[in-house]
Amino acid sequence: MAKEYVDISTLKYLLYDVHQLDEVLQQDRFSDHDRESLNLFLDSVKEFSDRELFPYFKEMDEHPAHYKDGGVEVHKQVDVMMKQGGEMGLISSVFDYDEGGLQLPMMMYTASAFIQDAANNHLPGYVGLTMGAAELIIHFASQELKDTFVPKMLSGDWGGTMCLTEPQAGSSLSDVATKAIPQEDGSYKMLGQKIFISGGDHQYAENFVHLVLARIEGAPAGTKGISLFIVPKNRPVADGSLVSNDVTTVADFQKMGQRGYCTTHLGFGDKGDCRGYLVGEAHQGLKYMFLMMNGARIAVGRGATAIATAAYHASLEYAKERPQGRKLASTGKKNPEQGQTLIINHPDVRRMLLLQKVIAEGSLSLVLLASRYYDLKETLTDQSEKEKYSLLLELIIPMVKTYPSDMGAHAVSNGLQVLGGYGFCTDFILQQYHRDIRIFPIYEGTTGIQSQDLLGRKLLLEDGKALQLLTEQMTQTIQSALQYDGLKKYAATLGEKLQEAAKVIQHLVGFAKKGDYERFLSDATPFMEYLSTITLAWIWLDMATNAKQALVTGKKSYTEEFYESKIHAMKFFFKYELPKTLGLAEVLQDDEVLTIAGEKEVFN
Numbered sequence: 001m002a003k004e005y006v007d008i009s010t011l012k013y014l015l016y017d018v019h020q021l022d023e024v025l026q027q028d029r030f031s032d033h034d035r036e037s038l039n040l041f042l043d044s045v046k047e048f049s050d051r052e053l054f055p056y057f058k059e060m061d062e063h064p065a066h067y068k069d070g071g072v073e074v075h076k077q078v079d080v081m082m083k084q085g086g087e088m089g090l091i092s093s094v095f096d097y098d099e100g101g102l103q104l105p106m107m108m109y110t111a112s113a114f115i116q117d118a119a120n121n122h123l124p125g126y127v128g129l130t131m132g133a134a135e136l137i138i139h140f141a142s143q144e145l146k147d148t149f150v151p152k153m154l155s156g157d158w159g160g161t162m163c164l165t166e167p168q169a170g171s172s173l174s175d176v177a178t179k180a181i182p183q184e185d186g187s188y189k190m191l192g193q194k195i196f197i198s199g200g201d202h203q204y205a206e207n208f209v210h211l212v213l214a215r216i217e218g219a220p221a222g223t224k225g226i227s228l229f230i231v232p233k234n235r236p237v238a239d240g241s242l243v244s245n246d247v248t249t250v251a252d253f254q255k256m257g258q259r260g261y262c263t264t265h266l267g268f269g270d271k272g273d274c275r276g277y278l279v280g281e282a283h284q285g286l287k288y289m290f291l292m293m294n295g296a297r298i299a300v301g302r303g304a305t306a307i308a309t310a311a312y313h314a315s316l317e318y319a320k321e322r323p324q325g326r327k328l329a330s331t332g333k334k335n336p337e338q339g340q341t342l343i344i345n346h347p348d349v350r351r352m353l354l355l356q357k358v359i360a361e362g363s364l365s366l367v368l369l370a371s372r373y374y375d376l377k378e379t380l381t382d383q384s385e386k387e388k389y390s391l392l393l394e395l396i397i398p399m400v401k402t403y404p405s406d407m408g409a410h411a412v413s414n415g416l417q418v419l420g421g422y423g424f425c426t427d428f429i430l431q432q433y434h435r436d437i438r439i440f441p442i443y444e445g446t447t448g449i450q451s452q453d454l455l456g457r458k459l460l461l462e463d464g465k466a467l468q469l470l471t472e473q474m475t476q477t478i479q480s481a482l483q484y485d486g487l488k489k490y491a492a493t494l495g496e497k498l499q500e501a502a503k504v505i506q507h508l509v510g511f512a513k514k515g516d517y518e519r520f521l522s523d524a525t526p527f528m529e530y531l532s533t534i535t536l537a538w539i540w541l542d543m544a545t546n547a548k549q550a551l552v553t554g555k556k557s558y559t560e561e562f563y564e565s566k567i568h569a570m571k572f573f574f575k576y577e578l579p580k581t582l583g584l585a586e587v588l589q590d591d592e593v594l595t596i597a598g599e600k601e602v603f604n
């Protein structure tokens, strides 16, 4: 195991200097918090993660969650995560004081969960999903349901899950078939199967509160007929005790990664005695889920970022200790008399490490930016400002979920390569990060589905207003960067990229205007890569401008080396990553169509 898994200085730099958390703290909702109290909270989370999460990371992979006697057995640290997490407020941190929460900004929640994810990504999901399920109940369910379920969830005594997926309904939720039959007492009789349910059952919670998407008998077909239900594993009865609610754990999926984070197959109503309680109004289930989706997608981007970060630290540590080969002399020849050099001195290894760094730190900046937009849209009182941040969040959210997931997996693969043969062996941790991160482009909407959301929905939102707002944000950064000689070249490049992107978008939107939606969305995934790479170039230019400003003004909170390193990383991104968009722009504007029709051998 590596010695360290996060860089707290970079995290605090991004929070306070680049993304101005202090400005967010000006809002009334956060008036009890200041930098000092929030740093104490972060320090306590780091201490908890060092002690209770990181040391068990490898062990949880080697002894995975597994099905036994109708339930799932998980590692004992799940108990610690749930109970101590509950006590520390990790489940309730962003909720209102009235709901038992701490009213922390989303930025701070993201930062604290990022530390936990980097320490051991098999554990925080148990509390994260419990928080997500509680959030849905708090926002949309009746007071009675809130009183019955939420307090035990926030304390970590009861687990929470999100039950959307069914064998025939994965990416397409309009095919959800779980049935809900109205009963005289106002409850519903539930009947159906849900698969791939994370945290669905284990020995350390006395109850599970499943938030289930289902169709009330006679409801319209498609997404409009889907409702949301609370379906507990054990239902509370009049005397306050719990009775079995006919929820069966059918199986546990054995996976290539995140093996300590159980994934269950649940059956509802096998014996005809499973009760569900409607959340909010009938047929509004998907709408409620989607209102909570932004938080869930930030969480997925954050988790992938955290794994890429931990992998970067592990690769870096190895590269500084592993001797291999000799440096090339100026003649181009190696001197065998010379002692071996450390692999960190080989330019190709440095390239891989810098690639890991720009993806991990760039992704962290992106998820914190999304969290900032989230906080501002939730707390600002000025309606037009609120709407501005809401639109910005909507536009970037598919990229926030996808870039850290796809490129994080690429970064970890490069990190494994840094270790050579040892990277492939279980004695070293990189292979585990490589397996763990692979799920991120799949759950919470695959890359393909997110890409269609970005191009097909978000780009056209309010006649392109969201895109216009994002372009304005990028242009502001370009203007700031232009003030510094050392950054002018990069600012100009980003400006040119924005012009190129406008042409690419105009070309693609042309298909939508002609009503050819299949063609419009056929290359949505390359478009996602294209726009995300440009967005990350902006993220890096912003970080470098901030660093340059600190160096020039002398208002420094960190060492000179720290700021120089951020500027160096930005240059790396512009040299090695941004130019890839040129090829993608060509692909996206090419008239040849190869994926819709024409191929006989593969597609027949």
Ligand SMILES: Cc1cc2nc3c(=O)[nH]c(=O)nc-3n(C[C@H](O)[C@H](O)[C@H](O)COP(=O)(O)OP(=O)(O)OC[C@H]3O[C@@H](n4cnc5c(N)ncnc54)[C@H](O)[C@@H]3O)c2cc1C
Residues within 6 Å of the ligand: 162, 163, 164, 165, 169, 170, 171, 172, 195, 196, 197, 198, 199, 255, 263, 439, 442, 443, 444, 445, 446, 447, 448, 449
């Ligand atoms: C470890 C794990 C944990 C999970 N946790 C949960 C959970 O807690 N709760 C829950 O409800 N679900 C959970 N899921 C389910 C997850 O969200 C789904 O696996 C995911 O949405 C994809 O659905 P699917 O597996 O049915 O794949 P499919 O939908 O069959 O997709 C297969 C491929 O086809 C592509 N595709 C599908 N439709 C389209 C389309 N219209 N256009 C273009 N491409 C398309 C996809 O992008 C993908 O590449 C989990 C899954 C896993 C593996």
